[in-house]
Amino acid sequence: MSYDIIEHLRKELSNISVDPKWEEVGQVVEVGDGVVKIMGLNGAKSQEILMIETKKAQVPALVLNLEEEGIGALVLGEDKNIKSGDSVKRTDQVLSVEVGEEMLGRVIDPLGRPLDGKGEIFTKGKPVRYFLERKAPSVLDRESVKTPLHTGVKAIDALIPIGRGQRELIIGDRQIGKTAIVLDTIINQQYDKRREAPVCIYVAIGQKESKIAQIIKTLEDNDALKYSIIVSASASSPASFLYLAPYTGCAIGEYYMDKGKDALVIYDDLTKHAWSYRQISLLLRRSPGREAYPGDVFYLHSRLLERAAKLNDQKGGGSLTALPIIETQLGDISAYIPTNVISITDGQIYLDQDLFYQGSRPAISVGLSVSRVGSSAQTRAMKKVAGRLRLELAQFRELQAFTQFASDVDETTKKRIQRGGILTAILQQSDLKPISFEYQVCLIYAAINGYFDNVDKADVNAAGEKLVQYFKNFHIETIEQITKVEDLTKEVEESIKKALDLWHL
């Protein structure tokens, strides 16, 4: 081992060419809280990487403010060794991250360095450098979202479908199941038999280390880590890392998108991202605006989420789906950051605290959730069953409100209310149990056609699980048929009906 290192160093040293040239330098005049003020370096560009030469090591910094008197830069590392008077050099480089196929299954920090103790990332292939800040694909390079991204969550796949290349916001209070939905989505990708599983990038922004470790373990246990990449900027990381993490995740996603593959990037969560940006901006003495956020906080998220796209065939046909998460305070979706991100995304999945305390899992509020482009990506089979489901649920909600005032209702209304209750119950699902869309179609078909009518509301979910098992064990050909045609053709419907009749008996 030591011989290898010596040989390696010998080779490196003999290859080094000393080419002295004049370099532009500046000086640190102020340092604190991860931010430095630099005098000099008149030629420095915005977003350029600078190198601060401390006594111990070189520390990189990112130029954010170009002022009349100097430069405001964000320290990308330990700032405790930096002191006033340290010299600063330009690098003529903008921030980028090394990306490649070997990243799959790894946990990295926002600068692309491994955090999982599995050693160097790129041992075989040569990585490519991707800029953290990149222009979003143009209108001409894009095409409309048409391929589904099945989450495995019945309520989402049926009522708020997501397409590959879409930006769907997941919004709700703390501890309400936002991360559970995205974990189900990642796990479910391996069950989509007709399409290649997208590369899933989970960006943890300001999360507890214990939670991140739990997420990694969950993905590992469910065999989903092999097609996932975790970008971790935990709560103990400096604000600069929290600020950069989503851009790193996006750059990795773009690498796969440019290769014609599908990628899914999850930003968990953008509220903390906005907080970190607010901290940095205030330290850089930028003018505070509403809720003390700087004026460009909208642009901070819009330029990130705009990079999610479905590329056309000339550009390789790849896609980058974004699932940003926003944490609300006491369900207030009209706060500054939630409204910003709602307006940027193509829809939102709203998790309601009241529903959560009523025991509804997932606690998705169907009334406040919407998917603006996903329906065109929904499979025809799901579209056919979900159309009726949506209608019946809407009628149920209306009748439910009405019966709160009038206790005497006719038989038809009673039946409708009962059916609505069953349909609501069938959409219930516990964590980490995603169901592939074929089984979802069968379940919803059974529910809207009265196969659960005689089941007690409390037992509907268990009965649903039994039905899935029944199809798995005895009617796998029906499931395969749905996978193949992705439509509720006459033959498929007959096949489902036949299987359900036998189950019912």
Added chain:
Amino acid sequence: MKISPKIYAKVFTQLLQEGIVDRKDLINNFVRVIVKNGDLGKKERILDQVTRCTRELEGKQIAKIESARSFRGALYNNLIKLFDNKHYDIKESVRDDLIAGVRIVINEEKQLDVSFKKILDQVFKNYV
């Protein structure tokens, strides 16, 4: 209104150049104005800007020669020859963290680094 250190320095050097006010009085008044404006906290930056401006005025530059250890002899003489006294104020310092070689810094704005530290930084750049 906020006055930047650059503006302070510019006005000071202009007055210095015009020579209307006595040099001593000018310095006293300059300090008084800074105190009155509550800009004493910026004194280091103002001083830095004044030094730069006066240097520009005199057409002189500061050449800082940093070496790993004190050196004299032919090598030193050859190096000094590059910076004539008319245009350069030479400052020398020893910085053992350079390990070997020298680093020349002009006006704290540009540098020529031929130290061993730089080579080592280059080698270990890929390992950190």
